[in-house]
Amino acid sequence: VINNAINYSPDGGNIKIGINETDDSIILSIKDHGLGIPKKDLENVFTRFYRVDKSRARKQGGTGLGLAISKEVVEALHGKIRVESTVNVGTTFFISLPKVDTSSSRFDFS
Numbered sequence: 001v002i003n004n005a006i007n008y009s010p011d012g013g014n015i016k017i018g019i020n021e022t023d024d025s026i027i028l029s030i031k032d033h034g035l036g037i038p039k040k041d042l043e044n045v046f047t048r049f050y051r052v053d054k055s056r057a058r059k060q061g062g063t064g065l066g067l068a069i070s071k072e073v074v075e076a077l078h079g080k081i082r083v084e085s086t087v088n089v090g091t092t093f094f095i096s097l098p099k100v101d102t103s104s105s106r107f108d109f110s
Contacts, residue, residue, distance in 0.1 A: 001070050001081075001093045005032035008091070024099055025079075031092040037085035045083060046071040070095075 005015045009032045018029040037045060049064040074081045078098050085091035 001030050001067070001095070004066060005030050005034070005091070005093075008032060009034035021099075025096050026099060028095040028097070029092055030095075031090060033090040036087040036089050037083070037091055038087055039085075042083060042085060046081070 002015070002017070009015060013033050016029075016031040018031075020027045020029070046067050048068040071081050074095055074097070080096045082094050083091060084094075
């Protein structure tokens with residue numbers, strides 16, 4: 001997700017990464033000020049091999065697998081991923097992951 005933000009932002013563009021916490025989850029946000037994703041394409045961005053614009057694919061590289069894999073990893077961790085975007089303004093991805101109770105863990109997280 002961060003790699004996409006870098007690839008689809010203009011040179012010298014800013015990417016903002018935030019972390020928020022709720023009682024039961026951690027929410028990561030990745031916001032760029034890049035090309036944006038047209039509304040009609042938002043529902044498909046997590047589909048394997050889906051490319052918003054084939055001309056972007058040649059220019060930016062990639063296979064159209066990154067966001068599909070990201071979604072699978074997030075869901076394997078019992079989390080959720082969603083996207084908000086406006087063309088020519090930018091895109092924000094939100095990844096929500098449940099907190100893990102480390103008090104009963106066999107690992108030391110301190």
